[in-house]
Amino acid sequence: MKKTLIIFCLMLLFALKGKAQENTSLPAQYQEMMTKILSNVPKTASSTASQLLDFAKTMIGVPYRYATSNPEKGFDCSGFVNYVFSSFGFKVPRSSPEFASAGVPVKLADAKVGDVLIFTGTNPKVRRIGHVGIIYSIEDGEIKFIHSTSGKAHGVTVTDFDAYYKSRFMKAVSIVE
Structure with a gap:
C-alpha cells in the first residue's frame, strides 16, 4: 500500500511539474489529496x-x-x-x-x-x-x-x-x- 502511495505521489509530482511549466495550478481537491497522502508517507532514513x-x-x-x-x-x-x-x-x-x-x-x-x-x-x-x-x-x-x-x-x-x-x-x- 505504501509503495502504491509513493508511486502515485511521484506520478502526480511529475504531472504537476508539467502543469507548473504551463503556469496552471492544481485543482484544490488534488492539492488536499496530495497533502493527505504525503502526510501519511513514513519518514525514511538517508x-x-x-x-x-x-x-x-x-x-x-x-x-x-x-x-x-x-x-x-x-x-x-x-x-x-x-x-x-x-x-x-x-x-x-x-x-x-x-x-x-x-x-x-x-x-x-x-x-x-x-x-x-x-x-x-x-x-x-x-x-x-x-x-x-x-x-x-x-x-x-x-x-x-x-x-x-x-x-x-x-x-x-x-x-x-x-x-x-x-x-x-x-x-x-x-x-x-
Missing part, C-alpha cells in the same frame, strides 16, 4: 542512516558491559552509539552526557531514523543525562530505538519508545545530515 542501522542490527544480542565499547566484550549505551557512528567516520562523544552538545538538536516530531535519543538515567525524576540510543524505525508515529541496556535485555536490543522511555526523554540530536 542511505547513510540505513547503512548505519543495518550495521547496528548486526550487534543485537551483544551483552551489556559498563564502560566498554568493544563488540567482542560488550557495550554500555554510549559505547554502542559511539562504536556505530565511529565505524562510519562520524566523531561522536563517548559518554552519554556529552551527546547533549553533539550533532544538531531536533524536535522529537521531526526526528528521523538514525537520530540519537538522549534520556535520563534509570530514574526519570533525576533530570540528568544517563542513557542514549539510535532511532531504529518510525512507523505510524511509533518510534523504536536500538541501544545497549543494562535492563532486562542486558545488551543490544530494539525497544519501543514507550511511556517509560518517554518519561526519561530529554532530547534528540541528528548526527547524520
